[in-house]
Amino acid sequence: MFDSLKNRIKTVQEKLSINIQAAALTSPPSLDEGKGKQGKIRLTEKVRTLVRDRELILSEKDIAEPLAELELVLLENDVAFPTTEAIISTLRGELTGKRRRIGSSIDTLVVESLRSALRGVLGSGFDITTYLRTHEKPVKILFTGVNGTGKTTSIAKIAYFLRNKGFSVVIASGDTYRAGAQEQLSTLAQRVETKVIQHQPGADPTAVIFDAVQYANAHHTDVVLADTAGRFHNRANLMNQLEKIKRVIKPDLIIYVDEAVAGNDAVIRAEEFNRLVGTDAIMLTKADMDMKGGAAISIAHTIGKPIAFLGTGQAYEDLKPFSPDVLVGEILGEA
Ligand SMILES: Nc1nc2c(ncn2[C@@H]2O[C@H](COP(=O)(O)OP(=O)(O)OP(=O)(O)O)[C@@H](O)[C@H]2O)c(=O)[nH]1
Numbered sequence: 139m140f141d142s143l144k145n146r147i148k149t150v151q152e153k154l155s156i157n158i159q160a161a162a163l164t165s166p167p168s169l170d171e172g173k174g175k176q177g178k179i180r181l182t183e184k185v186r187t188l189v190r191d192r193e194l195i196l197s198e199k200d201i202a203e204p205l206a207e208l209e210l211v212l213l214e215n216d217v218a219f220p221t222t223e224a225i226i227s228t229l230r231g232e233l234t235g236k237r238r239r240i241g242s243s244i245d246t247l248v249v250e251s252l253r254s255a256l257r258g259v260l261g262s263g264f265d266i267t268t269y270l271r272t273h274e275k276p277v278k279i280l281f282t283g284v285n286g287t288g289k290t291t292s293i294a295k296i297a298y299f300l301r302n303k304g305f306s307v308v309i310a311s312g313d314t315y316r317a318g319a320q321e322q323l324s325t326l327a328q329r330v331e332t333k334v335i336q337h338q339p340g341a342d343p344t345a346v347i348f349d350a351v352q353y354a355n356a357h358h359t360d361v362v363l364a365d366t367a368g369r370f371h372n373r374a375n376l377m378n379q380l381e382k383i384k385r386v387i388k389p390d391l392i393i394y395v396d397e398a399v400a401g402n403d404a405v406i407r408a409e410e411f412n413r414l415v416g417t418d419a420i421m422l423t424k425a426d427m428d429m430k431g432g433a434a435i436s437i438a439h440t441i442g443k444p445i446a447f448l449g450t451g452q453a454y455e456d457l458k459p460f461s462p463d464v465l466v467g468e469i470l471g472e473a
């Protein structure tokens with residue numbers, strides 16, 4: 139992820155440093171700066187020496203150009219408009235208006251301000267293992283999302299991940315709609331050695347998930363992972379079916395699954411799903427195929443829900459618990 143974003147952010151970063159250095163050079167010296175210079179700056183001095191310990195207040199004008207460039211870079215990489223605005227506004231706030239001592243630390247100032255602006259839109263992340271440890275069992279997790287985003291694959295990955303953490307898991311084969319969906323899930327579940335509850339094709343998904351919860355109660359299973367058929371949010375009958383599942387099963391968590399490659403579409407769909415059936419956390423799949431990373435940056439900020447996991451490939455090990463700090467490090471080219 140972020141292949142196309144990283145280099146361009148680096149360029150903006152450099153431009154910001156240059157502009158700040160220029161502002162430091164042309165600003166009047168502060169009171170405690172070396173006496174006897176009478177405000178004259180000898181340009182022959184090395185820049186680093188010159189700006190060291192200089193105090194200045196950066197104005198919006200000083201950084202307007204690199205910020206405009208950053209705005210464009212973010213939008214071109216599918217970062218949602220409100221998220222882009224939030225990043226720019228935090229960065230502007232971090233850099234301007236404050237009296238600060240500018241020295242050899244300009245690069246650090248720029249990187250840390252960028253980090254804080256990006257960090258601000260990514261939310262807290264969602265630590266599923268802490269959630270599971272602190273909630274009554276079985277914890278019922280319902281997976282929602284449009285067709286083909288990776289719900290079924292993600293359920294197998296999460297089952298594998300949770301079992302490795304010591305939790306017992308049962309999967310509910312709640313996609314009774316798409317031909318081949320149940321077989322796909324049984325094959326995946328077999329690979330990760332997890333029990334699946336299935337009914338006949340065409341059965342009511344609520345009944346399947348209900349049975350899985352009964353199974354979990356009887357066997358003291360920690361977690362129920364409930365698959366559902368892919369559906370578009372404008373299909374009222376299918377959304378009503380999700381509503382029914384929610385009403386009857388009362389899931390503890392609803393995880394909305396979408397693919398990072400969908401960019402802004404993922405953000406828009408996530409909002410609709412959240413509005414219609416609710417969402418507690420997000421799983422973004424196909425991060426391995428996403429060059430831009432816009433959805434990963436915007437989705438939590440736009441719908442106000444945390445990202446729990448990133449899917450990073452087709453195998454069941456290809457799952458990463460989401461860490462906002464690691465993601466920001468990646469964007470800033472530190473990882
Ligand atoms: N590269 C990559 N492929 C993925 C990832 N997650 C899922 N896939 C692939 O995406 C395709 C669709 O995955 P499914 O799990 O069937 O998607 P789904 O959301 O359950 O699809 P429906 O049930 O039809 O709505 C499969 O070929 C998966 O192998 C991922 O993180 N990276």
Ligand SMILES: [Mg+2]
Pocket residue numbers: 289290291313319365366367368
């Ligand atoms: Mg599926």
